[in-house]
Amino acid sequence: MKTFFLHLAIALGMASFCATSLSAQNVIDDSVKIDGAMRHFKMIMPEGLSAGAPLVMVCHGYGNPGKAKTWMNRSAVKHRFAVCVAQGLKDSKGKHSWNVGYPSQLGWKVDDVSAVCKLAKHVQKKYSLSADNTFLTGMSNGGDLCYLMAHSKQTTFKAFASLAGQLMYPFYENMKIEHPVPFLEIHGTADVLSRWTGDMKNADGWGIYVPVPIAASKIISANHCTEIKLDTMAVANAELNSRVIKMKFSNPDNKTDMWLYKVENAPHCWFEKYMNTGEEVWSFFSRYLH
Numbered sequence: 001m002k003t004f005f006l007h008l009a010i011a012l013g014m015a016s017f018c019a020t021s022l023s024a025q026n027v028i029d030d031s032v033k034i035d036g037a038m039r040h041f042k043m044i045m046p047e048g049l050s051a052g053a054p055l056v057m058v059c060h061g062y063g064n065p066g067k068a069k070t071w072m073n074r075s076a077v078k079h080r081f082a083v084c085v086a087q088g089l090k091d092s093k094g095k096h097s098w099n100v101g102y103p104s105q106l107g108w109k110v111d112d113v114s115a116v117c118k119l120a121k122h123v124q125k126k127y128s129l130s131a132d133n134t135f136l137t138g139m140s141n142g143g144d145l146c147y148l149m150a151h152s153k154q155t156t157f158k159a160f161a162s163l164a165g166q167l168m169y170p171f172y173e174n175m176k177i178e179h180p181v182p183f184l185e186i187h188g189t190a191d192v193l194s195r196w197t198g199d200m201k202n203a204d205g206w207g208i209y210v211p212v213p214i215a216a217s218k219i220i221s222a223n224h225c226t227e228i229k230l231d232t233m234a235v236a237n238a239e240l241n242s243r244v245i246k247m248k249f250s251n252p253d254n255k256t257d258m259w260l261y262k263v264e265n266a267p268h269c270w271f272e273k274y275m276n277t278g279e280e281v282w283s284f285f286s287r288y289l290h
Helices: 001-013 074-078 114-127 141-150 171-176 212-222 277-288
Strands: 018-022 025-034 038-047 053-059 082-086 129-139 159-161 183-188 227-234 243-249 260-261
Touching: 001 053, 001 159, 025 074, 038 074, 038 114, 053 114, 053 141, 053 277, 074 082, 082 114, 082 243, 114 141, 129 141, 129 277, 141 159, 141 183, 141 277, 159 277, 171 212, 183 212, 212 243, 212 260
Parallel strands: 053 082, 053 129, 129 159, 159 183, 183 260
Antiparallel strands: 018 025, 025 038, 038 082, 227 243, 243 260
16 A cells, blocks of 8 residues: 555656555655745545545644544544645644634744635635545644634535643734624633633733633624533543533534533543544534535
C-alpha cells in the first residue's frame, strides 16, 4: 500500500505526498500553499471511501503539531467519512497554533478563518469529497477557532463541534453571529486551562474569555432556539466520579441547534474516558447532512 501511494505521488508530481495503512484507513501526508504559507495536513481516508463522502476537518490544540490520531478516526471508518487534520502555523513562540487573539498572538497577521476554509475547499476538490457536507471540530485552541468561525461570515462549514474551546471576549463583545450556526460544545468542569467559569481577568494569560454557559447562550440566541432537552449520561468508569449533563437547545423550525455537554470533574482532554467522543460529535454533525 505504501509503495502504491509513493508511485502515485511521483506520477502526480507531489513529492510531499505519502501514505501508510492504519486500521482500515489510509493516512496521507499532504500540503498546499495558501496565502503565501505552506499548510501541512493529514488525510484520514477509510479504505473504499466513495466519491462525495462527507469531510470532517480537525483542528489541534495549542502547540500540537496535528497528529494523525484524533477523536474522529474510529467514527470515520464506521460512518464512512474523511478526516482532514490541519496543522496550524508556528506563532512567535514557535508553537503550532490557530490565531484567535491570544495576547502572545497580538500583531500576528495570519487569518486562520480564511486559510482553513480555503484548505477545506482544496481538500474537497482534490480528494473528491462533498462540498455540502463539510464540518469542523477542534480541541482547546482548535475549539477556540470553532467559535471564531461561528462568528465569521464563512459558508464552508455546516456545523461545528468544540472540545474544551472558549469564546474569547473580543469575539463575544464585538462580533455578531451573522446567521444561525449549529454548534456543539463538550467541556469539563475541572478544566484549568479552558475554565468552565471563564477567565474575565486574564489570570491565566490566555486572554479574557467568557464562561462556557455565556458562550453557549450567545449561540442559542443567534439560533433562535426555543426548546431544550436535558439528559444525564453516566460514564463507564465509576472511578472517574463524573457524569455528562447533555443540554440540547433546538430550533424546531430549522433544527439549527446548540448542544452543550457539561462533563462533571473532567479535566482538559478529548473526553474519550467519559464517552465515545467521535460518536457524539458525528451524531450532531449527521443531523446536517444533505
